[in-house]
Amino acid sequence: MNNLQNAFYNILPIFLQNVACNIHGFKQKKLRYGGSFRDRLEWLEGTQWWTVNQIEEYQNQQLKKIIAHAYHTVPYYKRVFDNIRLKPNDIKTKEDLSKIPVLTKEDIRRNLADIISRDFKKFALIHSHTSGTSGKSLQFYMEPEAVQFRWAVWWRHKKRFRIAFDAPYATFTGLNAIPLNQKYPPFWRENKQMNQTVFTMHHIVPNKIQAIATRLNKGGFTYYAGYPSIIYVLARLLLEHGLKITRPPKVIFTGAENLYEHHRKVIAEVFQCVVTDQYGFSEGCGNASRCQHDVFHEDFEYGILECNNSVVHSDRSKEGRILATGFSSYAMPFIRYEVGDVGIWKPEASCSCGRHSRVLSKINGRVEDYVITPEGSRIMRFDYIFKDSHAVEEAQVVQYEKDSITVRVVRRPEYCQNDEELLRSEIKNKVSSKLKVNFEYIQEIEREANEKFRAVKSYLKEEQKIS
Numbered sequence: 339m340n341n342l343q344n345a346f347y348n349i350l351p352i353f354l355q356n357v358a359c360n361i362h363g364f365k366q367k368k369l370r371y372g373g374s375f376r377d378r379l380e381w382l383e384g385t386q387w388w389t390v391n392q393i394e395e396y397q398n399q400q401l402k403k404i405i406a407h408a409y410h411t412v413p414y415y416k417r418v419f420d421n422i423r424l425k426p427n428d429i430k431t432k433e434d435l436s437k438i439p440v441l442t443k444e445d446i447r448r449n450l451a452d453i454i455s456r457d458f459k460k461f462a463l464i465h466s467h468t469s470g471t472s473g474k475s476l477q478f479y480m481e482p483e484a485v486q487f488r489w490a491v492w493w494r495h496k497k498r499f500r501i502a503f504d505a506p507y508a509t510f511t512g513l514n515a516i517p518l519n520q521k522y523p524p525f526w527r528e529n530k531q532m533n534q535t536v537f538t539m540h541h542i543v544p545n546k547i548q549a550i551a552t553r554l555n556k557g558g559f560t561y562y563a564g565y566p567s568i569i570y571v572l573a574r575l576l577l578e579h580g581l582k583i584t585r586p587p588k589v590i591f592t593g594a595e596n597l598y599e600h601h602r603k604v605i606a607e608v609f610q611c612v613v614t615d616q617y618g619f620s621e622g623c624g625n626a627s628r629c630q631h632d633v634f635h636e637d638f639e640y641g642i643l644e645c646n647n648s649v650v651h652s653d654r655s656k657e658g659r660i661l662a663t664g665f666s667s668y669a670m671p672f673i674r675y676e677v678g679d680v681g682i683w684k685p686e687a688s689c690s691c692g693r694h695s696r697v698l699s700k701i702n703g704r705v706e707d708y709v710i711t712p713e714g715s716r717i718m719r720f721d722y723i724f725k726d727s728h729a730v731e732e733a734q735v736v737q738y739e740k741d742s743i744t745v746r747v748v749r750r751p752e753y754c755q756n757d758e759e760l761l762r763s764e765i766k767n768k769v770s771s772k773l774k775v776n777f778e779y780i781q782e783i784e785r786e787a788n789e790k791f792r793a794v795k796s797y798l799k800e801e802q803k804i805s
C-alpha cells in the first residue's frame with residue numbers, strides 16, 4: 339500500500355477493512371496458488387527424495403538453462419560476461435559458477451532497467467521491494483510462475499508437518515494492516531479468502547495482550563506463521579501476564595529471520611507445539627527448509643546456494659557468505675547473488691529422514707533487536723519505513739533512551755530535507771505518534787563483530803525494556 343491508500347484504509351470502519359483484506363486475499367490467493375502452483379508442489383513432493391546424482395544432474399541442467407537465457411536476453415549479464423570474455427558454454431556445472439562475478443544489491447540498484455529480461459514485458463511482472471537487513475531499498479521483478487514456485491517450496495515445508503492446504507492459520511507480521519490508534523478489539527483482521535487471521539507487531543502490547551489471547555484461544559488455528567521475533571514477543575507477553583493458550587496450534591512456522599534457540603524454547607513452551615523454520619528471502623532465488631528431524635536441507639530444486647569465501651572448520655564443515663543462483667525467475671535472473679547472510683554447511687549431505695540435498699547446520703541471517711515505544715510495543719522491524727526512501731543508502735534505528743529513537747542515515751546525493759520529513763511522518767503514522775525521532779547523518783554504519791549489519795539496535799538496559 340502507498341501512503342494515500344494507507345491513509346484511506348485507516349479511516350475505513352473495521353468491517354470494510356476486513357473486506358479490503360479479503361479483496362487483497364483473493365488477489366494473493368490467485369497469484370500464489372494459481373497457475374502452476376499445484377503441479378509444482380506435487381513435483382516437489384517427489385523430487386525431495388532424489389539421489390545425489392539426480393540432484394547434481396538437475397542443478398547443472400537448470401544452471402545451463404538460466405545462464406544461456408540471461409546472456410541472450412538480459413543486457414546486464416551480456417555486458418558482465420563480455421567484459422571478461424566469458425561465454426554461456428563456459429558454465430557447465432556448479433563448479434564453473436566461480437568464473438562469474440558476484441551480483442551485489444548495489445549492482446541491482448544501479449542496473450535495474452538492464453537486469454530485466456527482454457523476453458518479458460514489465461507490466462506483466464510482479465514488482466516487489468525489500469530493504470533487506472540494511473534499511474536499503476531494493477526493487478525487483480518476478481513473473482507469476484516464480485511466485486508460485488516459491489509458495490510451492492514453502493508449502494512443501496508445511497506438508498512435511500502434515501498441514502492441510504486449507505487449514506485455518508494465524509499470521510504474525512510487521513505490516514500495518516491495523517490502524518495504530520485503534521484502542522478497542524479486534525486488534526487483528528480476518529482474511530477469509532485464505533482462512534487467515536492477521537496479527538501485527540504494533541498491537542502486540544501489554545494492554546492488548548488479553549484480547550489477543552482470547553482471540554487465539556477462540557481460534558482453532560491449525561498453525562501459526564510469521565517472524566520468530568514477533569512470535570517471541572507474543573510468547574513473552576503471554577508469560578508475563580500469566581495467560582494460557584488453551585487451544586495450541588499443531589506447528590509454528592517461522593521464517594525471514596534467525597530463529598534463536600532460546601526464542602524457540604520459549605515459543606515451544608508457551609504454545610506447546612513444534613516450532614520449525616525455513617530460510618528464505620524475498621528476492622526468491624534460494625531457500626532451505628527443515629525436515630521433521632529438524633535438519634536444514636537446501637531446497638535444491640529452487641536454486642543453488644554457494645558458500646563463498648569459505649573457511650573450513652575442524653569438523654570439516656564449511657562456513658561462508660551465501661550466494662544464490664535462482665532457477666525460478668527468468669524475468670529477472672539472480673546469478674551469484676550475495677544475499678548478505680552467512681551459512682555453515684555440513685560436510686555430508688545425509689540425514690536420517692532420507693533426503694540427500696545438502697545440509698546446513700547454521701544460517702546467520704538477520705540479527706534482531708528491538709526498540710520500545712511509549713505505548714509499550716516492541717518494534718523489531720523498520721524496513722517498511724524505508725521502503726520508498728530511495729535516497730537512503732543505508733539506515734539503522736538506535737534507541738539510547740526510553741521514548742526516543744535515533745535514525746542513523748547514510749544519504750545518497752539526492753537526499754534532501756523532504757526525505758527526512760517523509761521518514762518522520764512514516765514513523766509517526768506507522769510506528770508511534772509519541773516516539774521522539776532524532777536523525778543522525780553519517781558516512782558509514784559500522785558492522786557488528788560478526789560482520790553482520792544491525793538494522794535495529796537498543797542500548798536500553800534489560801530492566802528498562804520490560805514495561
Ligand SMILES: [Zn+2]
Nearest residue numbers: 629633689691
Ligand atoms: Zn532431514
